[in-house]
Amino acid sequence: MSEATWLxxxxxxxxxxxxxxxxxxxxxxxxxxxxxVAVLSCGAVxxxxxxxxxxxxxLVALTGSEPAVVxxxxxxxxxxxxxxxxxxxxxxxxxxxxxxxCLLITGVGSVIHVHAAGSMRDDFREDAGAQRFFCYLGxxxxxxxxxxxxxxxxxxxxxxxxxGVATWLLVGFWYGEARSETAARCAFLMDRFGDAALLLxxxxxxxVMAEVGRSGFSFQEIEIAWAEIASALSxxxxxxxxxxxxxxxxxxxxxxVAAAAKSAQFPLHVWLRGVVEGPVPAxxxxxxxxxxxxxxxLLCRLDFVFVSDPVAADAVAWLGxxxxxxxxxxxxxxxxxxxxxxxxxxxQVGLIFxxxxxxxxxxxxxxxxxxxxxxxxxxxxxxxxxRVFRGERExxxxxxxxxxxxxxxxxxxxxxxxxxxxxxxxxxxxxxxxLLAVANSSLTGRAGLYAVALIVVAATAFSVLRxxxxxxxxxxxxxxANIELPRLATRIHSHPLYVLAFLATTIGFLVGLPQFWGDVxxxxxxxxxxxxxxxxxxxETASGLEHWMVLLGLSMTAVGxxxxxVLYVRRPELRTTSSSGIRAVRRLLAEECFxxxxxxxxxxxxxxxxxxxxxxxxxxxxxxxxxxxxxASRALRxxxxxxxxxxxxxxxxxxxxxxxxxxxxxVGLMFLRSPAT
Amino acid sequence: MIPEHHxxxxxxxxxxxxxxxxxxxxxxxxxxxxxxxxxNASNLAFVGFNRFWPGDEAKLHWDGQVFVAVVIAVAAAxxxxxxxxxxxxxxxxxxxxxxxxxx
Numbered sequence: 001m002s003e004a005t006w007l008x009x010x011x012x013x014x015x016x017x018x019x020x021x022x023x024x025x026x027x028x029x030x031x032x033x034x035x036x037v038a039v040l041s042c043g044a045v046x047x048x049x050x051x052x053x054x055x056x057x058x059l060v061a062l063t064g065s066e067p068a069v070v071x072x073x074x075x076x077x078x079x080x081x082x083x084x085x086x087x088x089x090x091x092x093x094x095x096x097x098x099x100x101x102c103l104l105i106t107g108v109g110s111v112i113h114v115h116a117a118g119s120m121r122d123d124f125r126e127d128a129g130a131q132r133f134f135c136y137l138g139x140x141x142x143x144x145x146x147x148x149x150x151x152x153x154x155x156x157x158x159x160x161x162x163x164g165v166a167t168w169l170l171v172g173f174w175y176g177e178a179r180s181e182t183a184a185r186c187a188f189l190m191d192r193f194g195d196a197a198l199l200l201x202x203x204x205x206x207x208v209m210a211e212v213g214r215s216g217f218s219f220q221e222i223e224i225a226w227a228e229i230a231s232a233l234s235x236x237x238x239x240x241x242x243x244x245x246x247x248x249x250x251x252x253x254x255x256x257v258a259a260a261a262k263s264a265q266f267p268l269h270v271w272l273r274g275v276v277e278g279p280v281p282a283x284x285x286x287x288x289x290x291x292x293x294x295x296x297x298l299l300c301r302l303d304f305v306f307v308s309d310p311v312a313a314d315a316v317a318w319l320g321x322x323x324x325x326x327x328x329x330x331x332x333x334x335x336x337x338x339x340x341x342x343x344x345x346x347x348q349v350g351l352i353f354x355x356x357x358x359x360x361x362x363x364x365x366x367x368x369x370x371x372x373x374x375x376x377x378x379x380x381x382x383x384x385x386x387r388v389f390r391g392e393r394e395x396x397x398x399x400x401x402x403x404x405x406x407x408x409x410x411x412x413x414x415x416x417x418x419x420x421x422x423x424x425x426x427x428x429x430x431x432x433x434x435l436l437a438v439a440n441s442s443l444t445g446r447a448g449l450y451a452v453a454l455i456v457v458a459a460t461a462f463s464v465l466r467x468x469x470x471x472x473x474x475x476x477x478x479x480x481a482n483i484e485l486p487r488l489a490t491r492i493h494s495h496p497l498y499v500l501a502f503l504a505t506t507i508g509f510l511v512g513l514p515q516f517w518g519d520v521x522x523x524x525x526x527x528x529x530x531x532x533x534x535x536x537x538x539x540e541t542a543s544g545l546e547h548w549m550v551l552l553g554l555s556m557t558a559v560g561x562x563x564x565x566v567l568y569v570r571r572p573e574l575r576t577t578s579s580s581g582i583r584a585v586r587r588l589l590a591e592e593c594f595x596x597x598x599x600x601x602x603x604x605x606x607x608x609x610x611x612x613x614x615x616x617x618x619x620x621x622x623x624x625x626x627x628x629x630x631x632a633s634r635a636l637r638x639x640x641x642x643x644x645x646x647x648x649x650x651x652x653x654x655x656x657x658x659x660x661x662x663x664x665x666x667v668g669l670m671f672l673r674s675p676a677t
Numbered sequence: 678m679i680p681e682h683h684x685x686x687x688x689x690x691x692x693x694x695x696x697x698x699x700x701x702x703x704x705x706x707x708x709x710x711x712x713x714x715x716x717n718a719s720n721l722a723f724v725g726f727n728r729f730w731p732g733d734e735a736k737l738h739w740d741g742q743v744f745v746a747v748v749i750a751v752a753a754a755x756x757x758x759x760x761x762x763x764x765x766x767x768x769x770x771x772x773x774x775x776x777x778x779x780x
Contacts, residue, residue: 653700
């Protein structure tokens with residue numbers, strides 16, 4: 001463990017710039033020059049990235065069982081007495097897991113900031129739009145960094161709320177449009193659900209810890225206490241520990257709900273479909289490394305809670321599998337390009353949950369990292385593509401773009417291959433690790449989970465290739481905006497894509513080669529990410545079938561590719577000749593299993609039908625219009641006036657005397673009630 | 678050495694005199710003087726408690742004295758305000774009796 005007082009600047013730099021933007025817009029009602037806004041924001045996030053690299057360098061040099069770089073800023077507050085007392089610090093702590101997440105957020109964040117500075121320039125319709133946008137984007141990055149670097153649960157909760165607010169602001173960036181506004185509201189509501197669950201989980205953890213005589217919210221303290229609780233529970237199952245065992249399980253499930261809300265797992269996934277209504281760089285950041293990754297981070301940070309409880313681990317696994325299956329089936333039939341990508345991102349997060357539950361947090365973090373690069377790349381390219389087609393998002397209307405903008409086709413192809421796990425690209429290695437983790441786990445229904453993972457792999461390959469084929473090959477269905485084309489290849493926002501494409505290609509090979517691949521090609525760095533995270537690595541070579549499993553995963557990818565190729569290039573007529581059963585399934589998937597409508601029917605509409613009459617009849621559009629409220633307040637006002645005006649007799653000394661009598665009465669009461677010592 | 682109950686007793690007596698003064702004086706100047714007396718009573722208590730801090734740490738603690746400095750600053754500000762009100766009152770009404778001030 002070593003001190004580093006500059007660690008605080010990693011989140012504070014983007015946060016400071018975001019606050020500057022907010023204050024500037026608030027006070028002056030107009031923007032400084034665009035260049036200043038963009039350079040400030042990009043510079044802050046890039047400086048954070050450099051600082052993160054320095055911190056990681058320092059971390060790697062440390063030895064010991066639990067290396068960490070810490071920065072304790074000050075004590076936030078202290079509460080309570082005796083065994084219930086705890087104090088919480090504003091303290092940042094960079095351990096290996098935080099380091100990986102920190103590099104991911106600042107790295108992808110910098111690339112997206114630079115891309116946004118180039119690509120969004122002409123999109124800001126109002127005066128201070130650019131500043132507003134960079135304020136929100138910087139705030140999202142900063143709060144995600146606070147979540148990742150927080151030393152205790154309370155401070156993490158602060159960043160957790162901040163991520164939710166920044167996501168809400170970004171989704172609703174174009175607040176004038178009804179779709180955007182609805183999507184933002186949906187995201188906010190779902191998010192509050194998760195916040196409440198996290199708060200509840202925190203309280204329960206605190207209660208359970210008090211039973212073994214410990215208090216405090218720092219993750220290390222919780223982990224130590226949890227080890228004691230687990231050993232106490234295993235020592236005497238039943239008896240008095242039974243109650244605390246139930247609490248432990250409930251707190252684990254609360255944490256799962258919190259992570260599910262942030263990572264958009266079923267049934268809280270509906271907020272993610274609206275994110276594409278926001279600006280493109282925002283949806284790239286939310287899907288790749290900021291909001292969606294936070295739930296995964298929470299699970300990995302508190303993995304000991306799930307390791308000790310097989311029921312909670314099963315819940316995580318089946319939730320992830322269900323979400324992945326649902327999302328990927330929506331993706332296979334989706335019609336809007338960016339919405340399909342959003343579903344693909346969600347299905348990958350489902351797989352990540354599954355890998356986590358299988359007892360390999362290292363595999364889940366690895367898959368998160370590789371997917372983050374390819375997803376960010378895909379989202380940014382999709383944004384440019386939609387711009388080229390003049391805002392058209394339906395893939396039916398696109399086609400043939402490879403001839404006009406080959407650069408975009410290249411980027412999209414690299415991202416698509418990396419995401420679907422083409423051999424030797426980054427997604428290949430991480431996907432193998434995920435599949436192996438599931439196969440070697442001790443979860444309930446392991447075979448079913450493995451089958452679901454294989455189906456998701458195949459369907460991912462199918463739908464991502466389908467996107468590529470429909471958008472870039474074939475005949476253009478719609479005239480493209482020719483003015484944009486020459487500018488796309490040269491402007492600043494295409495350069496960051498090279499960085500993303502490079503990392504999406506190589507990151508898997510660089511950091512997370514599975515053990516048996518390392519044996520095959522005889523390199524020392526095999527599984528370096530898992531070693532770095534000091535995560536309990538499942539022995540991948542235990543079953544002796546690992547090469548067959550890799551072959552199986554690879555063949556599923558090939559099946560997906562082949563199906564897309566047949567349906568969209570070789571035999572497109574197969575798509576139209578379908579029975580009524582297939583059409584019904586298609587309709588079901590196109591409507592996303594009617595889950596959004598269900599929410600609308602059961603949640604939004606009853607509430608609406610209660611709230612609207614209530615507002616119009618009781619409260620009224622203006623406080624003075626509502627009959628009941630205004631009458632009640634009028635009666636209250638007159639009554640109090642009537643009572644109180646009698647006491648206003650005039651002479652000052654009388655008032656002072658009354659005050660004195662009151663003070664003496666209070667002091668006398670305190671004397672009477674204080675225990676005799 | 679002065680025992681602590683002497684200090685606290687003096688402080689209590691001063692405070693009682695001050696409060697009585699506020700209650701019975703009709704003259705504005707007398708009122709301000711009485712309020713200042715209550716302030717000083719509490720100052721005395723602060724300094725006394727600071728002096729009688731238990732153990733050997735008495736030399737290390739300045740909290741009571743710091744409070745006294747703050748109270749003196751507030752009292753000074755109050756006197757400034759009070760006197761300026763007094764002057765304008767005297768100029769406009771030719772008297773400083775508070776019962777006539779509201780009339």
